Amino acid sequence: MxxxxxxxxxxxxxxxxxxxxxxxxxxxxxxxxxxxxxxxxxxxxxxxxxxxxxxxxxxxxxxxxxxxxxxxxxxxxxxxxxxxxxxxxxxxxxxYGNPSKKLKVIGITGTNGKTTSSYIIRDVLTKAGNKVGLIGTIANYIGDKKFKTERTTPESLELQELFKQMVDEGANYCVMEVSSHALALDRVYDVEFDYAIFTNLTRDHLDMHKTFEEYYKAKFKLFKMANNCIINIDDDYGKRIIEDLEEDKKSKNIVTISLKQDADYTAENILLGAMKSEFDTKGKKYEMEIPGLYNVYNSLGCIAVCDLLKLSYEKINAALKEATVPGRCQRVGKSHNLDFTIIVDYAHTPDGLENILSTVKQVTKGRVIAVFGCGGNRDTVKRPQMGEIATRIADIAIVTSDNPRKEEPALIIEDILKGIKDKDNCITIENRYDAIKKAIELAKSEDSVVIAGKGHEDYQILKDETIHFDDREVVEEILQNRNEV
The missing domain is CATH 3.40.1390.10 (MurE/MurF, N-terminal domain)
Structure with a gap:
């Protein structure tokens, strides 16, 4: 060229x-x-x-x-x-021929909820007969074709190449998670976003952004770029986005979602079950096989986008009912006829950990046993916060390794323990495999085991190497060995 x-x-x-x-x-x-x-x-x-x-x-x-x-x-x-x-x-x-202009691009940003929202929207659009591209944390997709991903949002060169592949293969939509890193580093510069969703903003990635203000400013960039903005106004930063978009309001369509106040989309008659949720919005009932109030927020944002796209209630609700997201409140070990529940979840922030543990606590008759750690070479301030949350909500908290990277796992665990006042319900087991095994050994009838932090990841990053490690596979192996004894 x-x-x-x-x-x-x-x-x-x-x-x-x-x-x-x-x-x-x-x-x-x-x-x-x-x-x-x-x-x-x-x-x-x-x-x-x-x-x-x-x-x-x-x-x-x-x-x-x-x-x-x-x-x-x-x-x-x-x-x-x-x-x-x-x-x-x-x-x-x-x-690559300005491919994003040939797609309807839906961007989702926020600390939590990006992956779940992207999968829900992809499923709805696919059920409506569209070929959809998806870019995100777990994997990239073009229709049913799966591509490995190195980061939530690719570098701009690889991103534009992926858009071009989507166009060439007949996709008419792209649903993508837009990370704060990608926005701060201009990976999505010159992408034409038709729709943008704001889920929430809580503590994360301050190892890169340094301050919460910089973190917010990175996220805000997406809404300056988008034509239609769907904002969770129950989050204070959602309200701020709308305020900061004041001068753009004439050129943008701003849609609000809320569970607590007047908004364009609100949820009523909310019923939260062990592994499902129901709610009404705009006079119609929706159901989903994903539990938790935070997932009602995620679903509202998705419903708003799909409404704007003129998709039918029947298609939206059908996709919601069947929506599953790998490593997000994912129940594992079901084939072993357990009298307790094991859940794997990606929660790796204070807010994420509190959400999943609170959700599971509400529907568990027995005890909640939490397995979690914190990543190395990342924001250290959240470590004691997560320790406090786990021991406050869970009946037993097992502190272990996550992805320690270049740090000593024992020192990361020490940081987590600083936030725990009463250590009576806390166990420390540095080896993650052993920690998961201990949690399963402790579990009794009607208990719930929550293994948090890695979710869909199938690796663990250590000081000198990256090894294969999948929490879901580890659970299966432990259960299988237990059955053979």
Missing amino acids: LLKNLLEGLDYQLVSGDVNREIGKICYDNRKVSKDDLFVCVKGFSVDGHTFAEKATENGATVVVCEDEVKVLEGVTVIKVDNTRRALAKIASNY
């Missing part, structure tokens, strides 16, 4: 060379560069792509896009921009 076409819509300065030259592909990793490629110098957290510009040209790049001065081989075209991350997003969009 001709370079000047790739630069269309981009404010840039031509430092050297010619824009009338053909480009092979786009790269931001100099190790992937080959003949006639364009290299974008992206500044990362630990490395700066500008330092690899010369190496990229030695590998064959004939165009370098940069923010700062760079050293390159003679004859290379150098394009200077104010922000290379935004430039990468724009160039990638042009390279």
